[in-house]
Amino acid sequence: MAKELVVYRHKSSFLLRLVVYALIAAAIVACDAKNVEKEPEQQLVVTNAFMYALPPGKTVGAVYLTLENKTGRTHILNYVHSPIASKVEVHRNIYENGMMQMRHVPHLTLDPKAKLVFEPGGYHLMVFDIEKPLKENDQFELNLEFEGGHYLMTQVDVRSHK
Structure with missing residues (x-):
């Protein structure tokens, strides 16, 4: 027992x-x-993403938005793409040698707790070879890829030039 x-x-x-x-x-x-x-990509926020409607026959446009990094660390934007276009690039207008010039920015650094406004005359996203005409009230998807494999998807509103 x-x-x-x-x-x-x-x-x-x-x-x-x-x-x-x-x-x-x-x-x-x-x-x-x-x-x-609490993943960092959820702390990266895009607001007010829009593009002006394109005139007939045009296939290149610019997207404006606000990108906010609510995290305590730096994030680097490496790629932007959209199913409606062959290519999307970050560009920046700069004043150099007495002329306004537009430059491609291959990697955009977003500091901790920073907010970056993409607007006419500054940073913006150039959208190339848009497959179909976009008119007022249309929307399309925009994907941002950050270093470290973090992705952020947003919808872009198409507005009139009014």
């Missing part, structure tokens, strides 16, 4: 260890779930 008691204690300590391991695993999963909610 003493042997049965030892076997019973063995089973209960095994079950106790199993329960403790299961609770630890559940706690780890819960912590990971909280971290997923």
Whole structure:
């Protein structure tokens, strides 16, 4: 009978260890779930994304928006793309040698807690080879890819020039 008691204690300590391991695993999963909610791409916010409607026959346009980094770390925008165009590039207008010039910006650095307004005469997104005419009240998807594999998708509203 003493042997049965030892076997019973063995089973209960095994079950106790199993329960403790299961609770630890559940706690780890819960912590990971909280971290997923705080992913940096969810703290990068695009607002007020729009493009003016294009005149007939034009296939190049500019997107304006506000990009905000609510995180405490720097993010680098590497690529922008849209299903409506062959290419989207970040551009910046600068005044150089007495002339206003537009320059391609291959990688845009967004500092912690910074807000960058893409507007006429400054930063903007050039959209090339737009596949179909865009008119007022249309919308299209724009995807931003940041260093580290973070993605952000937004909708761009097409507005009239009024």
